[in-house]
Amino acid sequence: MKNISKAEVRQYIIINFFLVFLIQSCTRIVPKSQLVFKNCEIYWNERLFTGEYELDKGDKYILSKVYKGKIKNEKTFSNNILLMEKIYDGCYFGIQKNYNSQGKQISEGSFQSNKRVGEWKYFTKDSIYTIAY
Numbered sequence: 001m002k003n004i005s006k007a008e009v010r011q012y013i014i015i016n017f018f019l020v021f022l023i024q025s026c027t028r029i030v031p032k033s034q035l036v037f038k039n040c041e042i043y044w045n046e047r048l049f050t051g052e053y054e055l056d057k058g059d060k061y062i063l064s065k066v067y068k069g070k071i072k073n074e075k076t077f078s079n080n081i082l083l084m085e086k087i088y089d090g091c092y093f094g095i096q097k098n099y100n101s102q103g104k105q106i107s108e109g110s111f112q113s114n115k116r117v118g119e120w121k122y123f124t125k126d127s128i129y130t131i132a133y
Contacts, residue, residue: 001049006038020117021051023047023054028038029051029052029053030044030049030051030052030053030054031053031054031055031065032053032054032055032064033051034053039091039113040070040091041069042066042070042071043069043078047128048068048069049066049069050066050067050068050069051065051066052066053066054063059078059079060076060077060083061076061077061078062075062076062077063072063075063098069090070088070091070130072088073086073087074086074088075132078101081099081101081102081103082099082103083097083099084096084097084099085096085097086100086111092112092113092114093110093111093112093113093114093117094110094111095108095109095110095111096108096109096110096111096116104123105122105123106122106123107120107122107123108120108121108123109133115133118132118133119131119132119133120132120133
């Protein structure tokens, strides 16, 4: 009975490893220039895009995840350090988190059309400040 259990466990581990590898290898990263942005939807080859797109802006690198034509999140890096993360709830609005050059979170709040809205939290060494926009 022990041999059957070990064989089943090994088979389960191998299948799960293969599935994780398959899912990771299917993720597409395409340059932003190959995509078409229309009415809050993102198209690639005339179909709603699912995957990731990237944009190099000099010393900054932006990586965005898209699902069925809708942007889900966007991360901005500089020297491989996360500086900003946007999590989209809709077309032009969501939650934004900002980080300092050491990767420590310094602020968080809502945005709409790339402008801060609502109450934002600012983190210092031992305090949290809020500012309403």
